[in-house]
Amino acid sequence: MSILLTGIGQLVTNDPEADDLLGTITDAAIVLDGGTVAWAGPASDAPDADQRYDLGGRAVLPGFVDSHSHLVFAGDRAEEFAARMAGTPYAAGGIRTTVAATRAATDEQLTSHVSRLVEEMRRQGTTTVEIKSGYGLTVRDEARSLAIARQFTEETTFLGAHVVPDGDPGEYVDLVTGPMLDAARPHARWIDVFCERGAFDGDQARAILDAGAAAGLRGRLHANQLGPGPGVQLAAELGLVAVDHCTYLTDEDVAALRDSGTIATLLPGVEFSTRQPYPDARRLLDAGVRVAIASDCNPGSCFTSSLPLCIALAVREMGMTPAEAVHAATYRGAQTLDRDDVGALVPGRRADLVVLDAPSYLHLAYRPGVPLVAGTWVGGRPL
Numbered sequence: 001m002s003i004l005l006t007g008i009g010q011l012v013t014n015d016p017e018a019d020d021l022l023g024t025i026t027d028a029a030i031v032l033d034g035g036t037v038a039w040a041g042p043a044s045d046a047p048d049a050d051q052r053y054d055l056g057g058r059a060v061l062p063g064f065v066d067s068h069s070h071l072v073f074a075g076d077r078a079e080e081f082a083a084r085m086a087g088t089p090y091a092a093g094g095i096r097t098t099v100a101a102t103r104a105a106t107d108e109q110l111t112s113h114v115s116r117l118v119e120e121m122r123r124q125g126t127t128t129v130e131i132k133s134g135y136g137l138t139v140r141d142e143a144r145s146l147a148i149a150r151q152f153t154e155e156t157t158f159l160g161a162h163v164v165p166d167g168d169p170g171e172y173v174d175l176v177t178g179p180m181l182d183a184a185r186p187h188a189r190w191i192d193v194f195c196e197r198g199a200f201d202g203d204q205a206r207a208i209l210d211a212g213a214a215a216g217l218r219g220r221l222h223a224n225q226l227g228p229g230p231g232v233q234l235a236a237e238l239g240l241v242a243v244d245h246c247t248y249l250t251d252e253d254v255a256a257l258r259d260s261g262t263i264a265t266l267l268p269g270v271e272f273s274t275r276q277p278y279p280d281a282r283r284l285l286d287a288g289v290r291v292a293i294a295s296d297c298n299p300g301s302c303f304t305s306s307l308p309l310c311i312a313l314a315v316r317e318m319g320m321t322p323a324e325a326v327h328a329a330t331y332r333g334a335q336t337l338d339r340d341d342v343g344a345l346v347p348g349r350r351a352d353l354v355v356l357d358a359p360s361y362l363h364l365a366y367r368p369g370v371p372l373v374a375g376t377w378v379g380g381r382p383l
């Protein structure tokens with residue numbers, strides 16, 4: 001059953017062959033067939049299809065790819081947020097309060113919580129999401145967090161190295177790289193480390209990523225969020241596909257990202273929610289670094305699931321153009337997950353798309369906070 005969507009005021013294809021960054025087509029149409037894009041182009045050239053919908057001039061974009069989230073948790077830290085807004089600084093150790101609540105929750109409670117958040121993301125246009133563990137921090141709780149995440153996405157990330165829960169850090173690294181990794185591996189595609197003062201240092205991060213690679217998991221890294229550190233250069237040296245946060249960067253860090261091709265994933269919802277300085281996306285882009293945007297949805301430092309909000313923040317606070325920000329939240333996000341089946345609306349890619357109640361993608365940044373997503377389609381079907 002093929003479907004023709006016509007009456008598209010502006011179609012963002014992200015076609016890498018196009019002259020403009022987003023491969024935009026005005027007065028466009030798209031044909032979806034068997035869950036993938038069969039054709040995209042000017043409406044006047046559109047082929048026939050079994051079914052036809054007129055979108056009345058709305059804009060259509062590739063579904064957002066949220067390459068960084070922490071959705072498996074229990075508990076609520078709204079009071080901690082209020083305290084932070086009253087002047088208490090954010091520190092990595094706040095994670096421990098969520099760890100206690102997550103360990104105490106049943107599988108059913110955790111599953112229903114993830115389900116609610118994934119639904120919330122989809123209503124805001126996210127069609128691919130990466131989900132990390134990291135609030136269990138025992139062999140049992142990390143494995144079950146990943147098994148639950150796997151029910152919602154293939155892009156699951158083992159983050160046993162989120163924070164040292166208690167005891168000796170060296171012994172905890174041995175646990176993460178040993179029995180915990182063995183238990184996590186069947187449910188995970190990626191491995192991640194919070195490389196930051198108060199969490200794990202560069203040597204520990206390297207040991208954990210090496211152990212993960214030996215077990216068949218690909219590396220990602222939280223780095224340079226709260227201050228300068230070794231994480232970004234480690235990511236570049238190891239050839240990781242992405243390194244996330246990148247708020248405090250030296251010139252050497254920027255050069256390492258440029259030379260390695262490692263994508264810098266910026267998470268502006270975090271700086272918004274913690275009143276920290278934003279990363280300088282303009283500096284990275286001007287240096288030739290590839291930049292992605294993700295939500296970092298988590299209960300502590302950033303409890304937003306909204307990529308439209310992150311796009312607006314990236315434009316208004318990080319020096320990105322609206323086109324760069326949309327590209328970063330779709331095409332680049334897909335690249336950070338090493339996915340070439342999503343992130344663009346060109347023939348052969350998955351028919352994951354967002355319909356905006358607006359004539360162009362510019363409205364995502366121009367009208368911040370407005371619920372512009374009129375529809376989200378996943379695999380050629382409307383939700």
Ligand SMILES: [Zn+2]
Pocket residue numbers: 068069070222296298
């Ligand atoms: Zn994170």
